Amino acid sequence: MNLVKLQQLAQDGEKIAVLTCYDASFASLCESAGVDVLLVGDSLGMVLQGNSSTLSVTLSQMVYHTRAVAAGTKKAYIVSDMPFGSYQQSPEQALRNASRLMAAGAHMVKLEGGTVMVETVRFLVERGIPVCGHLGLTPQSVHQLGGYRVQGKDDASAQQLVSDAQALENAGAGMIVLEMLPASLAKTITSSIHIPTIGIGAGVDCSGQVLVLQDMLGIYHGKSPRFVRNFMQGATSIQEAVATYVLAVKDKTFPAAKHSF
Numbered sequence: 001m002n003l004v005k006l007q008q009l010a011q012d013g014e015k016i017a018v019l020t021c022y023d024a025s026f027a028s029l030c031e032s033a034g035v036d037v038l039l040v041g042d043s044l045g046m047v048l049q050g051n052s053s054t055l056s057v058t059l060s061q062m063v064y065h066t067r068a069v070a071a072g073t074k075k076a077y078i079v080s081d082m083p084f085g086s087y088q089q090s091p092e093q094a095l096r097n098a099s100r101l102m103a104a105g106a107h108m109v110k111l112e113g114g115t116v117m118v119e120t121v122r123f124l125v126e127r128g129i130p131v132c133g134h135l136g137l138t139p140q141s142v143h144q145l146g147g148y149r150v151q152g153k154d155d156a157s158a159q160q161l162v163s164d165a166q167a168l169e170n171a172g173a174g175m176i177v178l179e180m181l182p183a184s185l186a187k188t189i190t191s192s193i194h195i196p197t198i199g200i201g202a203g204v205d206c207s208g209q210v211l212v213l214q215d216m217l218g219i220y221h222g223k224s225p226r227f228v229r230n231f232m233q234g235a236t237s238i239q240e241a242v243a244t245y246v247l248a249v250k251d252k253t254f255p256a257a258k259h260s261f
């Protein structure tokens, strides 16, 4: 998989199946089950480390898990989260730290934020590092947002999110994650830009979907958000559950209305 192919899939209306992945064994399994993109997410701070937010995740931890995922795959496209504090200071800081993730095997880095990140996104992209944006519920801002809540519910914030997405695309972003937005707004954003949108709690009309692997296998220790479906129900193996997820994303049966806002 590569970015040109991902953008082609989106243009052709074929949905992109993404899962988070933190290690080589699951990376290999997800790849053989047909997952298009593996996201080494900073959600590992909650899922692997048991913290209540992603804020404590370090760059060296992201490098370690990126290496593991890269070692377990041959063809999957690997996107790695830039952790909290590793890119907000300056474009130069972001380049230095994104380079470590790329050297560890990432094909693209993801960072949270809209218009404020435009200069940084352009700086990275012009220097050869593909960048994924992340809008809506941006978990690294949880203490500012007041919890893991749906975003973009009023007209002003919805308008801001549309212009943030356009600004990220203009800056050279190759893809954008949309997290916990009303399905109608995610649809509007997706049709307002030309790069793929990957939704999580953002309805079925994004170009693709992402879930945390442990959530969709029903093995996360915390309470599952509403947008999660347990794909182990009815499956006889993890491999089959992941393959069912890929099919459900491709045929647009996931997410259903009950997983959306």
Ligand SMILES: Nc1nc(=O)c2c([nH]1)NC[C@@H]1CN(c3ccc(C(=O)N[C@@H](CCC(=O)O)C(=O)O)cc3)CN21
Pocket (backbone or CB within 6 Å): 042, 043, 046, 047, 054, 139, 148, 149, 150, 212, 214, 215, 220, 224, 225, 226, 227
């Ligand atoms: N295991 C896991 N899954 C995730 O999807 C995830 C992480 N960790 N860590 C990083 C962020 C945090 N996310 C979260 C965390 C909690 C809710 C949650 O509790 N949602 C409730 C309340 C919704 C509301 O009040 O509006 C829900 O029912 O969806 C949602 C997203 C999404 N990401």
Ligand SMILES: CC(C)C(=O)C(=O)O
Pocket (backbone or CB within 6 Å): 020, 039, 040, 041, 042, 043, 044, 081, 177, 179, 200, 210, 211, 212
């Ligand atoms: C949930 C996805 C989008 C993420 O950013 C993560 O896993 O950290």
Ligand SMILES: [Mg+2]
Pocket (backbone or CB within 6 Å): 041, 042, 043, 054, 081, 139
């Ligand atoms: Mg993340």
